[in-house]
Amino acid sequence: MSDHPQIAVQDIKAEVDAWLQENWSTDLDLGVWRDRLVEGGWAAPAWPEEFYGRNYSPEQAAAVAQAFDAHGAVGVAQGGPGKLASHTILVHGNQAQKEKYLRPILTGEHAWCQLFSEPGSGSDLAGLTTKAEKHGDKWIINGQKVWNTSAHHADYGILVARTDWDVPKHQGISYFLINMRQPGVEVRPLRQMNGHASFNEVFMVDAEVLAEDLLGAEGEGWKIAATTLSAERQGFGGDRSGGRVKDLAGPIYAQYRQELAVALEPYTWYPQRAGRVDLAWPRAAATGALGDPLVRQELAKLLAMKKAADLAALSAEQKCRTGQTNVIPEGSIGKLAASVIARQASHVHTLVSGTDAMLTGADSPMDGLIAEILVSVPAISIAGGTDEIQKNIIAERVLQLPKEPRFDTGPFRDVPRNVADV
Amino acid sequence: MSDHPQIAVQDIKAEVDAWLQENWSTDLDLGVWRDRLVEGGWAAPAWPEEFYGRNYSPEQAAAVAQAFDAHGAVGVAQGGPGKLASHTILVHGNQAQKEKYLRPILTGEHAWCQLFSEPGSGSDLAGLTTKAEKHGDKWIINGQKVWNTSAHHADYGILVARTDWDVPKHQGISYFLINMRQPGVEVRPLRQMNGHASFNEVFMVDAEVLAEDLLGAEGEGWKIAATTLSAERQGFGGDRSGGRVKDLAGPIYAQYRQELAVALEPYTWYPQRAGRVDLAWPRAAATGALGDPLVRQELAKLLAMKKAADLAALSAEQKCRTGQTNVIPEGSIGKLAASVIARQASHVHTLVSGTDAMLTGADSPMDGLIAEILVSVPAISIAGGTDEIQKNIIAERVLQLPKEPRFDTGPFRDVPRNVADV
């Protein structure tokens, strides 16, 4: 995907503008518009020309997005898992898979989910025990997945399952594209301690995957999953704002808002999980808690850490851009900082609330928002790689300290695992 | 040493009193008095009758000490290492060794030191590499020891050294009684970061130990060292007060004070190492630092932790007495608490001192005592078993969590060790 065309940003913007003048209308049905978008080649400008794209550089693609935004035109479907799926299929899929799956992701016709984590393998994702067995031209899948955002309305899933139990654990995994709308797949919402149910559990009992829906080769699943996970870490799954256009008036925007609402619903509590540092000062000032010397100290610690972490993140970003660092270790430091900050924010919010911190919901400060912080912050140091995993990464990859002794390098069949697992 | 004689405490006191009336005089030379003490059988009442004792129970022995104290009579020689040596010899020595070594320890004629730790084996004491080789009727010792309190004025040392390199590390160690007054032994004071030199390094180059001074059998050194270490943990080496008699007037007391001064000199900074919590409140009140809300919080944390630790220690002591627990894990919790408390005390002393904490010596608060706290506290979490070792003990022995994977179970010759070691 290199060798980007030599077109200047302003020319791109002009071209997009002209095309939008011709094609865009707020009265269009969203589906009709998306088809037109794909046909016009503006759906995914950074993708190859063969697949709805123009092989644009990130800067060039950003220019397209800016032009769309300026024009008030709706883009392709949002939704984190779909982006992860299309990115992975683009990199590892065969021609047929790309033809079959990419377009409906862009138009929003197909929703996707990610079927990676399992109850028995959290930090140790490669220890997964979902089983895939080849029967004729089908793979039969048995096992359980968990933490599957959007699985309850997904049409397809990207799935990793074990196809060989006699090789070391990373080598026996394969990567599948599974149809979620089949009898063998059951999706149950998973409620969290903060009351939200933004994830699901997915139970697969003799679920089927066509042989043609194996992505890459058998046993290459771990390598392919790394592409997905790397995209996730780089925030491919994270663009969830919907842009300013979601607030405009017109029939197509209503459809777009509805689509967005479904896609973004699982993420409403994410800001609270991070501690809502933004609310600390205004609330301390408003409640009078700022008069308490201890609150002042704890608040100052919080704000200083947050500012420092933002600065460090900025600096990590610069290092990445100039190629001075690998994104992963710097990301680990940032993630660890986020945990420390969220916990301190929770502490400050508690002190500021005083005994009102005993309440929740509409009876409690900020209509339950503060209470949601207090019961959501424990997730920040777990989700997306626990603090412990981040510390391992920092110690081993950044500081180059020796790796942990391993007890799971032999054939997977012989590796100790959780009793509940197969 | 069980089957204590059936004598009531008041009868013991009466007997001691009568004997002291007869034998004790403040005009005696200390050496003469100690001989008389040993002959009279009151030197070590808890020891067997065969060796200067009466096979008394701890309570009975305490009654003897009380009677001595009430009478103002001086007891046997103090000095931690000597007590550790005599206890170990009493348990593991043969008849000749007991006859040769025990009495001069009681009279103070012989000072002892402990030669266990090495530069290359700190937490991992059993990884020691000091070498003992049998040549005829002698053992030839080569190696270096460190952290040897009192070695600079010791006559003898209790020494562990490796006699077999082809067995696992704990099995190749032997226990020796070494004469410190010989050309092959060089003692150098080891200065600490707080300026004191309360330890030594001991270099042994072809130092000699007579075959008869091997304690126990060859290869049993680790087991015997455990007796010494257990005695150390139970505070056998810790009674350093000298009692009230050291402050009395009379010729023998002067001699006693001198003996004590030499024995206790290495320990003068130990209270500062523990943080001197006792000084925190009075200084905060005297300096006006108590007006600072932050000092109040930190001081309250300190005092509450200290009080709680004292209560927990009391409770551990009760558990030991009633046989509900093994002393080691409870001791580990206490030692860990001491570290946390000392660090918090250092923090409080710093806040109370303000910029005066930049000074030391006579120019600084309390004639340098506070500065000594600040630069001595780092030792508390290292000396006598690091915090890390204590946490291992708590996790593995108390909480019964799995042990660390081991990489040192094979023949010692093949175990990775520090480059500087032999």
Added chain:
Amino acid sequence: MIRTRNHVREYPAAVVPAMYNVRLFLGEYLENGWKMDVGFTEDQLQFRDVVSRFLTDKSPPAAVRTLMETAEGYDPEVWQQLSQEVGLLGTHIPEQYGGFGFGLVELGLIAQEMGRHLYCGPFFSSAVMAANAILLMADEVHKQALLPSLAAGTSIACLVLDSLASPEELGEQLQVQDGHLSGQAELVVDVQAADTLIVLAGGQDGLALFAVTPDQAEVTPLQSMDATRKLARVAFTRVPVQALGQAEPGQVELLWDQMATMLAHEMIGGAEHLFESTIDYMKIRVQFGRTIGSFQALKHRCADLMLELELAKAMTHAAGRFLAGGEGDVYSPNMAKALASEAYLSVAKQAIQLRGGIGFTWEEDTHLWFKRAKSSEVFLGTAGWHRERMIQRLEEENAHV
């Protein structure tokens, strides 16, 4: 004051059904020596085991989950058994008022077990808060009128305070003028279960205690973060009242000390449960081919938690003994609440963290205790408030010297 051995010995034999065989459970404690608390008589420990056994039976997580979704927040049948069969409500109430005449050490042992089992019910509001307020401040005639039914469990009281944050703010909102009570208490514990509201209110002679019936109050149930402890707003508009008794100097703070110390017991009980269950989980959960309990970073973290918890326990039990008439520092309740709050929260955070994602789910039980820890952190004074108060008391002590 710790009762004599004889006095205690009668107790379990008289009221404990045979199924709660105390000897049996004492054995369990001895096997797990490190978990054993000292400073208690053997009879006290037996008593605790009886309570523990009862709650294991009657307050399993499933029951907690059912009750926390109800408006009443407790099971009247279990309350009946708890009071009638096991007799826990009268533990600390003197015999002349229908109780068993034990003290705050025994009440603390109950609170600890209730915290451990997350018992849902008005025990803390009625037996700890209201009964102790009456014992301290009510006149003899009112003690005789009120306490026996509380001890028997036939009546349930709750204590209405206009601040749960610090005793310094008490009597600011709730005021009695010309014999009429008015004002609002923003947070009242377990009022929904009470038939008697014991109100501490300000008046012309300072703070005094009053009794009111629920129908005289406007009660607005509130959603509590910790659904196992119900909260409500309670307002009074010129309710005619007569004082049960006047709060003498020092009594309000003594009441606060008692409540905070009992809460500290509850908290260390909860923390013990979470700590033990977490250690158990770490011994079976496998990742990377080994139990997660074998990872040194996690082992050391558990050692740190154990230290924090042991210190909090030692202090809390000492505060109980002090309030029961034993030796101790006047500010030991402050130290107990501060240490217990922080230890409980440390343990609760790690109980989730060490379980990973599953620890954050609703169906796993950890969050129930986490929310109790979080809520108890600010209930009856934050750690910071208690530390500041401790220093004030030390200053007062030193000023007298």
Added chain:
Amino acid sequence: MIRTRNHVREYPAAVVPAMYNVRLFLGEYLENGWKMDVGFTEDQLQFRDVVSRFLTDKSPPAAVRTLMETAEGYDPEVWQQLSQEVGLLGTHIPEQYGGFGFGLVELGLIAQEMGRHLYCGPFFSSAVMAANAILLMADEVHKQALLPSLAAGTSIACLVLDSLASPEELGEQLQVQDGHLSGQAELVVDVQAADTLIVLAGGQDGLALFAVTPDQAEVTPLQSMDATRKLARVAFTRVPVQALGQAEPGQVELLWDQMATMLAHEMIGGAEHLFESTIDYMKIRVQFGRTIGSFQALKHRCADLMLELELAKAMTHAAGRFLAGGEGDVYSPNMAKALASEAYLSVAKQAIQLRGGIGFTWEEDTHLWFKRAKSSEVFLGTAGWHRERMIQRLEEENAHV
């Protein structure tokens, strides 16, 4: 304000001896990507490497140990080289006063390297404290008289303040009345090396700056815990003085911000050294048949330390950029000093702990940095003071809005 690339580029070429080949050392930094600080121009980083190279050469631990035992506390020959050959003393002094016209970002880079190498000498007192005070407060004529010789290193100044704890207390002890300076400064840094004492004292028109010669002062050397930074008590008895200039509103705090920020740079440099040397030690020290760096509990502790250190570094460099005229929060110096103090102390404690017994000995170098960390903790305001001040400034900011 960060100078232009061109402006900087002249600098190393003009004054750096060939042996300090900057390209070479930049290469080292690139190899160790994570250690690299961003937000600096390539020229600034080259400049830092020159300084680092110079100090590696001239301020090894052996030199530090020798100098800290002397009364003067510095090596005049190295001072000469530092000022004449490498030109560090004039870094931040404008060209019209004989300096190089760089700013506090470059001065901060020097301070960071000096902290890393524990440089012994009056750099902080003369170049950082005194020169910045003169730059801020002295009248033009005095700047012209004083700064060129400071920039050239032919004169050494020290700043006499009557508090090193907070700017709020300044001018309470040192007072000028009728043109005569009296009073005592309890703690003065590196006065023993100075030929000029710059005194900030109170007078009828508020705080002003004065110059005094050493023979006009009674100097009592004091034993400093950190022997690499000399301290003395300085007293004045009716010394006739003329003001160099008046402290305008805000200037005293700005001076304090500058000093605290430069100290923060020094501290993160020291912390970096200790952290890196500790990691190195952990890779070679063997216990139980494995390097101690392979124990997960220690690995995770190092990850925590790295986080703390990275945050302190990011904040400190941001404060430097802010003071040099860049974007930023007015209270960023407070955040920098608070974070840097705590990070340095955390690292210093662990640098000893992770070395075990040897880390506590005099002959091992760690304690030299530990004492600098401990001493710098209270120098120019504790973390608590800086946090409180930060909140005050936020309040002021919000009051203006």
